[in-house]
Amino acid sequence: MSYAHLDAYSRLLRGAHEAAATGRAWPESPRRLIEASWRRSLEAGIDLEGTSAPLVYDLSYIEDIRRAHPLQPLLPLLAETLSDLARQTGHVMIVTDGQGRVLWREGGTAILRRADQIGLADGHQWEEGAVGTNGIGTALATGRPVHVYSEEHLMRVLHVWSCSAAPITDPDSGRVIGCVDVSGTARSLHPATVALVGAAAKLAESRLALRMHERDERLRRRYESLHGRPGVLLSPTGRVICGDPAGRLGDRVPLWDDPDPPGDRIRLPGEIGEHLRMSGQRMILRDGTVGLLEPFSDGYLLRTVPTATPPALTLSFLGEGPPSVALGDRERPLSLRHAEILALLALHQHGLTAEQLSFHVYGDAGNPVTIRAEIHRLRSQLGNAIAAKPYRLACPVEADFLAVRRHLAAADPGALARAYKGPLLPRSESPEIRRARDELEAQVRACLLRHGCPEHLWAYAQTAGGRDDYEVLERLAALPSTDSRSAAARTRLHP
Template identity: 85%
Template sequence: MSYAHLDAYSRLLRGAYEAAMTKQRWPVAPRRPIEASWHRSLAAGIDPGITSAPLVYDLDYIDDVRQAHPLHPLLPLLSRTLAGLADEIGHVMIVTDAHGRVLWREGGTAVLRRADQIGLSDGHQWEERNVGTNGIGTALAVGRPMHVYSEEHLMRALHVWSCSAAPIVDPDSGRVIGCVDISGTARTLHPSTVALVGTAAKLAESELALRMHERDDRLRRRYESLRGRPGILLSPTGRVISGDPAGRLGERVPLLDSHLTDDPDPPSDGILLPIRPGEHVRVSGQRMILRDGTVGLLESFSDGYLLRTVPTATPPALALSFLGERPPFVTLGDREQPLSLRHAEILALLALHQHGLTAEQLSFHVYGDYGNPVTIRAEIHRLRAQLGNAIAAKPYRLACPIEADFLAVRRHLAAKDPAALARTYSGPLLPRSESPEIRRERDELEAQVRACLLRYGSPEHLWAYAQTSNGRNDYEILERLAALPSTDARSAAARARLA
């Protein structure tokens, strides 16, 4: 991009930026990823007038974090790839952790002094939720390399800067573990720098993959020395290394929901003592329900785990009672307990999608376009506290036999059995639910029940339907009942309702 094009783009950006910050209509929107980042940043309440990223690490202890971080051994590789460029053209190279907290930087004295003024230095955090649109935070937010130029930054103090950043994904855990960034003055950092930064991130990931395979080989050799090779060999992050030739567990077994100690949220005082990013919590002794419904027990083995299947009795059935006006409740074994509407919606959706749903899919089915997978994960956590291992993860699914009144209604409809239908159908499915998927299922079920009873049902079956909330004033149902002999009490009741 030539300087003329940069000048023209800067003029466009200034107009869009001022309109966005004053909540006016944008004359011309910036690039789509920047526009989306502005929306996220403003919705998070970021003040464009802040002048520095927050300091979140106690610098007296940051060396401990650096030594423990999985990117520490790769610094020479990143330095060889990028630091020379930074020195040559007066830029600074930054390496952060997965939450945009600066752990290392390299550059000339002059540019480091300028970087200090905006918090582009050790221990400061550059996530979007802290400082708005910026190279590091936006690359981490979208999960791919990003170049953020001048007025594309949300902070006005950054308008003299440009940044190219790329996230680094750990092939072992599948998680983002850091970000590499080159930052400098707006006109000296060309947008094409983002390709070089992306290449450096890929080189780091390749080196991590090589080290991972070497660890796997060492662990596999120890495993193969065991007599009988008991159990399935897992890495510390739950990757299946050996012992599952049929692939019934997939590539990874989910361990504890938070198996890393790297907490993204600083405490209320703003400064935190460094923790050890990437350090794994040992979860030996954890029981889990596997994808095929069997129960597994984790045992520590060298640097990883052995997963052994254990015999277990058939788990108790989960019975869902979600039809009609009565508040929803669940029966697990011989224990009956009421449910909140949200928990009932989640269980109904899992019962309707027995192959499982991701957090994103569940969120969409429950809340529609405005759903947030984080909210769903929190609700699943609360449900598990009530139902134990009845809900499995990745994807979320019911891991025990299921009985549900609305599923029984479906079976009776398929069998065209009006007697069983009249006994089972006590009213609409979760009538207070506003979930788009539940509403669709509720309306479809209601229409099919009504049509089946009108076609095949006897007066007894129609009368049973007339006791439900929708059947109580159903004109066609009541007309059929009113046609019964006048001595029939059901006929009198139907005529009264029609009147």
């Protein structure tokens, strides 16, 4: 891009920035990637007048944190690829963890001094939620290499900087574990730098893949030396290496619900080893069987263990009373939010991701982190009745609304009238629950009007939806005047 074009783009950005700062509509928007990042950052409450990225690591631990990070062995490779560029052009090279926390940097004395002033230094965090639009944070948010130029940053203090960054994905866990970035003053950093940074990230990923295959081979040799039927061999992150020829477990066994599992998370000094924490853990597998997880060398062995039929989960969610849940013969306390989650899992038997559940419960305003926290609270009450990855019910389910669906499918008005006690979770504002509630109400009404006798219609007229239903009441009012149901229906029609 020529300097003339840069000047014109800078003027556009300044106008959009002033509008964003005052809450006005943007006269012209920046390019799509930056516009989306600005919107995420503004929703996160970023202060446009902030002066620095926050310091989130105790620097006395930084050497231990570096040594524990999976990118540490690849630093010479990244330095060889990018450090010369940084030194020769007066830029700084940065390597962060998967949450945008700076672990390493290289550059000349002058540029490092300027970087210190904005927190582009060890232990500071550069996620979008911490400092808004920037190369590191936006690369992590989008999962691809990005170049952020000068006024494209949301915080004004960063307008003298430009940066090119690319995320690094661990092939073992499938998660982003770091980001590599080259930053410098605005006009000295060419946008083509993003191609070089992206190539460096891909090279790091290929080395990680090579190391992963070498670890797998060592584990496989140890596994094959065992006698008998040792179980399924898993990597430390739950990847299936061997022992499951039918593929019933899929490519990976979810070991953690935590969004930052131990294979990707940096362990601080004093934390217990993950093998110790995971030893002997029982889990519900995707086919409903129970597995026992035991440490083996650098990975895990997963053995299927016999188990009794788990107790049924009974959900009573129809009608105007409070929703209730029982596991076996024991009733449990239940909030409306937890009832919504259980209803959604019952309606989606193959399971839902945290993102899908969040959308179904909260709509566009949902946050998967909130759903994970709610699931954690639910599991503290219901234990392994809720499985993960995806979230699903891993036990027999008896739900009044599912029974109504079965009676509808069988076109059995008698059973339907007895089972339908009213709308599904009538106080719920969940978009998906509202849709299911309205659909169920419409189907029940149509079936009873088409196939039901006066007894069935009278039962429906006692529910919230049928109490003032004109067509249902007209049918009942037409009964002989000696029938008490006729008098009641006429009273409702003409109060």
